[in-house]
Amino acid sequence: MYVSSLLFVCLGWGRKRMEMEMSLGGGMEGGAAYLFTLVALVVGFLVYFYAPYWGLRKVPGPPTTPLVGHLPLLAKHGPDVFSILAKTYGPIYRFHMGRQPLIIIADAELCKEVGIKKFKSISNRSLPSPIAGSPLHQKGLFFTRDSRWSAMRNTIISLYQPSHLASLIPTMQSYIESATRNLSKAEAEDVTFSDLSLKLATDVIGQAAFGVDFGLSKEGSPDKPNKDDEVSAFIKEHIYSTTSLKMDLSGSFSIILGLLIPILQEPFRQLLRRIPGTADRKIDQTNLRLSSRVNKIVAKRACEKQRGSKDFLSAILNARESDRASSDLFTSDYIGALTYEHLLAGSATTSFTLSSILYLVSQHPEVEKKLLQEIDAFGPHDLIPTAEDLQHKFPYLDQVVKEAMRLYIVSPLVARETSQKVEVGGYVLPKGTWVWLALGVLAKDHKNFPEPHVFRPERFDPACDEEKRRHPYAHIPFGIGPRACIGQKFSLQEIKLSVIHLYRKYVFRHSPQMESPLEFQYGIVLNFKHGVKLQVIKRSIT
Numbered sequence: 023m024y025v026s027s028l029l030f031v032c033l034g035w036g037r038k039r040m041e042m043e044m045s046l047g048g049g050m051e052g053g054a055a056y057l058f059t060l061v062a063l064v065v066g067f068l069v070y071f072y073a074p075y076w077g078l079r080k081v082p083g084p085p086t087t088p089l090v091g092h093l094p095l096l097a098k099h100g101p102d103v104f105s106i107l108a109k110t111y112g113p114i115y116r117f118h119m120g121r122q123p124l125i126i127i128a129d130a131e132l133c134k135e136v137g138i139k140k141f142k143s144i145s146n147r148s149l150p151s152p153i154a155g156s157p158l159h160q161k162g163l164f165f166t167r168d169s170r171w172s173a174m175r176n177t178i179i180s181l182y183q184p185s186h187l188a189s190l191i192p193t194m195q196s197y198i199e200s201a202t203r204n205l206s207k208a209e210a211e212d213v214t215f216s217d218l219s220l221k222l223a224t225d226v227i228g229q230a231a232f233g234v235d236f237g238l239s240k241e242g243s244p245d246k247p248n249k250d251d252e253v254s255a256f257i258k259e260h261i262y263s264t265t266s267l268k269m270d271l272s273g274s275f276s277i278i279l280g281l282l283i284p285i286l287q288e289p290f291r292q293l294l295r296r297i298p299g300t301a302d303r304k305i306d307q308t309n310l311r312l313s314s315r316v317n318k319i320v321a322k323r324a325c326e327k328q329r330g331s332k333d334f335l336s337a338i339l340n341a342r343e344s345d346r347a348s349s350d351l352f353t354s355d356y357i358g359a360l361t362y363e364h365l366l367a368g369s370a371t372t373s374f375t376l377s378s379i380l381y382l383v384s385q386h387p388e389v390e391k392k393l394l395q396e397i398d399a400f401g402p403h404d405l406i407p408t409a410e411d412l413q414h415k416f417p418y419l420d421q422v423v424k425e426a427m428r429l430y431i432v433s434p435l436v437a438r439e440t441s442q443k444v445e446v447g448g449y450v451l452p453k454g455t456w457v458w459l460a461l462g463v464l465a466k467d468h469k470n471f472p473e474p475h476v477f478r479p480e481r482f483d484p485a486c487d488e489e490k491r492r493h494p495y496a497h498i499p500f501g502i503g504p505r506a507c508i509g510q511k512f513s514l515q516e517i518k519l520s521v522i523h524l525y526r527k528y529v530f531r532h533s534p535q536m537e538s539p540l541e542f543q544y545g546i547v548l549n550f551k552h553g554v555k556l557q558v559i560k561r562s563i564t
C-alpha cells in the first residue's frame with residue numbers, strides 16, 4: 023500500500039514538474055523534465071518491486087532474477103526445487119514467486135515453531151492470487167482470518183466429534199459398497215480407479231456436507247447424477263471447475279500478472295473478465311454460477327422445517343437459528359462458502375490418497391500380503407468395522423496409509439502469513455510475511471526417513487527404531503497446530519473403510535496402460551496426470 027502510493031506520488035510529482043518546466047518554455051529544461059520523470063518512474067518501480075524483499079534480505083536464498091524471482095528455478099526443477107534449495111540454503115530460506123517473497127520452512131522443529139509455538143503471530147493463511155477474486159473461496163474456513171476464523175472453527179469443530187463421525191459409518195459404507203459394485207464389470211477390462219475414487223469421495227462428502235445424494239458412484243449411473251436439477255447442475259459446475267478449469271497458476275493472465283505486479287492484478291481481472299474467451303472470464307463466470315447455485319441450495323434448505331442435523335449444512339443452519347452469536351457469524355454467504363469448501367477440500371484430497379494407496383500396494387506384493395492378512399483376520403467379510411475398530415484393529419493399514427501419504431503428499435506446501443513482527447529460526451520477519459511450511463520437503467528428508475523414495479509402511483511401526491527416533495512433526499500431511507485440517511479424522515475413516523472393503527473383494531495390479539514413472543499434475547492439490555489405471559482381480563475367498 024505504502025509502496026504503491028509512493029509510485030503514484032513519484033509519477034504525479036514528475037508530471038507536475040514537467041508542466042512547470044514546459045510553461046517556462048526552455049528546451050533544455052524540457053529535456054531535464056523528461057529525464058527527471060524517467061528517473062522518478064524507475065526509482066518508483068524499483069522501490070515497489072524490491073520493498074517486500076528488503077525486510078527479508080537477511081534470510082538466505084538464491085540470487086533472484088528481476089521480475090520473475092525464482093520462478094525459472096521452479097520451471098526447471100518442478101516441486102523438487104524446494105528440497106534442492108533446502109540442501110544449499112538450510113531449513114529456512116527465501117523463495118521469490120515473482121515479486122512476492124516466501125519464507126520456506128523445511129524443518130520439523132521450525133514447523134512446530136511456526137505452526138504451534140508462535141501461532142498467535144502467524145495464525146492466518148496468505149491469500150494466493152488465484153483465490154483473490156472469489157468470495158466463494160475466501161469466505162470458507164481456509165482463508166478467513168483472526169477472530170472470525172476462530173469463532174467459525176469453534177462452532178464447526180463440534181461437527182467433527184468422534185460420536186458424529188462414528189454415526190457416518192453406515193452412510194460411508196453404503197457409498198463404498200455401491201462404488202465397488204462398479205468394479206465387478208471391470209474385471210475383464212482395466213479401470214481408471216482414480217476416476218471412481220473421485221466420484222466416491224464426492225458422493226460421501228456431498229451427503230456429509232449437503233445431505234444430498236449426488237449419485238455419482240452408483241453402479242451403472244455414473245453420468246446420471248441426482249434428479250434434483252439444481253443439485254445436478256451444481257455438481258456439473260463443480261466438476262468442471264475442479265477438472266477442466268484448473269484454477270492453478272497457469273489459469274489466467276491476471277493471476278500470472280498478480281505474481282509479478284500485484285497492484286495490476288485486480289484492474290486487469292476486472293478488464294479481462296469482460297472479454298469473452300479469456301480464462302479470467304471463464305473463471306469469473308464459473309465462480310458466479312457456482313455461488314448462485316450454492317446460495318439457492320442454502321436458501322432452500324433454510325426454509326425446510328424438518329431438515330435434521332446429520333449433514334454439515336443443516337447443522338450450521340440449526341446452530342444459526344438457535345444462537346444469536348452464530349446468526350451474526352453465519353450469514354448465508356459464509357454458510358454457502360463453508361459448505362462448498364467441504365466439498366472442495368474433502369473430495370480431491372481423499373480420492374487422491376485412496377488412489378495412491380491402491381497404486382502403491384498393487385506394486386508391492388509383500389505389503390499386499392500383510393494387508394490382506396490383517397483385513398481377513400478382523401472377522402467375517404460382512405462385519406463392518408466400527409470407528410473404534412478402525413482406529414485400533416488395523417495397525418498395518420494405518421502404516422500403509424501414513425506411508426502412502428508421505429510418498430505422495432497431497433499438499434506439499436502449506437501457507438501462513440505473519441500478523442505481526444515475529445522471530446522465526448533466528449530471523450525477524452515483518453508483519454505480512456508469507457511463511458510456507460514445506461511438508462513435501464520434510465516427507466522426503468532422509469534424516470527422518472532413510473531411503474525416502476522407497477515405499478516401506480513398516481517405517482511407521484511404533485516398535486521400530488526409525489519411528490522412535492523420528493521428530494514428532496516430521497510427518498504432517500494434514501498440517502499442524504490449531505489451523506491443521508479439520509477433516510483429518512473424517513477422511514481417514516473413509517479411506518480405511520474403503521481399503522478394507524475393496525481388499526475383501528479384490529486385489530489390483532497396474533494396467534499395462536499405466537505410465538512409468540508416474541506423472542503428477544500440480545494444481546490446488548496434487549493429482550495424477552493420467553489417472554491410476556488398474557487391473558481388477560477378484561479374490562477367491564469372499
Ligand code: HEM
Pocket residue numbers: 163164165175363364367368369371372375432433436437499500501502503504505506507508509510512513
Ligand atoms: C486425505 C485427505 C486430506 C488431506 C491430506 C488434507 C490436508 C489438509 C492440509 C494440509 C490443510 C492445511 C493445514 C495447515 O495449514 O496446517 C488442510 C486444511 C483444511 N482441510 Fe483438509 N485435508 C484432507 C481432507 C479434508 C476433508 C475430508 C475436509 C472436510 C470434510 C477437509 C477440510 C479442511 C479445512 C476446512 C481446512 C482449513 C482448516 C482451517 O483453516 O481451520 N480436509 N487440509
